[in-house]
Amino acid sequence: MKARLTLIAIIFFTSFTITHAQRYGTAVGLRFGNNNLYRTIGLTAQQRITKGLTLEGILQSDFKLNTTFSLLMEKHRPIISKRFNYYYGIGPSFGVEESFVKDPESKQILHTYGNSTAGVDLIGGLELTLLNTVISLDYKPNINLAGREEFYRGQVGISARMVLVKSKEQKKRQRKRQKAKKRAQKPTFNEQINSIFQKKN
Numbered sequence: 001m002k003a004r005l006t007l008i009a010i011i012f013f014t015s016f017t018i019t020h021a022q023r024y025g026t027a028v029g030l031r032f033g034n035n036n037l038y039r040t041i042g043l044t045a046q047q048r049i050t051k052g053l054t055l056e057g058i059l060q061s062d063f064k065l066n067t068t069f070s071l072l073m074e075k076h077r078p079i080i081s082k083r084f085n086y087y088y089g090i091g092p093s094f095g096v097e098e099s100f101v102k103d104p105e106s107k108q109i110l111h112t113y114g115n116s117t118a119g120v121d122l123i124g125g126l127e128l129t130l131l132n133t134v135i136s137l138d139y140k141p142n143i144n145l146a147g148r149e150e151f152y153r154g155q156v157g158i159s160a161r162m163v164l165v166k167s168k169e170q171k172k173r174q175r176k177r178q179k180a181k182k183r184a185q186k187p188t189f190n191e192q193i194n195s196i197f198q199k200k201n
Contacts, residue, residue, distance in 0.1 A: 024048060027134045029161030031058055035153055037098075038062040044159050046134070052076045056089070056123075058140075065113045068095030070121045070140070083129045087136075093121040099148045117147035125157075134161040 025048045033040040042060025049055055054074045061067040074089030098113040125138025141154045 024163040025165035027161035031159040033155045033157040035155040065098040088124040101149045115147045119144040132163040
């Protein structure tokens with residue numbers, strides 16, 4: 001009990017003492033996944049689109065029979081602060097996977113592999129940002145639409161990502177682009193003079 005209270009206290013005070021690292025723009029790292037059939041390792045990349053909304057791509061494989069790619073739109077909401085939050089999302093998934101088909105006549109399970117699959121991934125998890133590292137624990141169920149016998153497969157994942165672009169830097173770049181667009185749209189002095197004479201004529 002004391003250990004749990006100590007852990008909660010550490011997370012609570014850390015969230016108020018560390019700089020706003022959670023508000024990242026781009027983060028890239030590794031994801032380790034596990035379900036009741038196999039374990040995977042892969043790459044994960046998150047890109048902040050707008051406040052509280054990110055796009056995550058996950059490429060993972062067991063380097064044997066299963067390789068998948070998911071593209072997820074995720075909504076983030078703070079729990080204690082902006083550095084400790086929960087998130088949920090949804091997106092399409094594609095891959096090459098093994099499948100298990102039950103044969104009622106022979107009462108055997110037929111194992112096939114190399115099946116091209118397509119489906120929908122859901123995701124929900126917790127995320128903590130410490131300094132320039134984003135650590136997350138998630139549950140990512142997959143709903144199969146084509147290519148596999150099993151309709152549903154769940155997976156628990158742990159990810160560790162390094163922040164490449166912070167949110168402040170991303171906002172600065174966005175402001176610069178907006179200013180550049182305004183300057184490009186703003187007429188020059190000569191164009192303003194010409195427009196005045198054209199109106200008089």
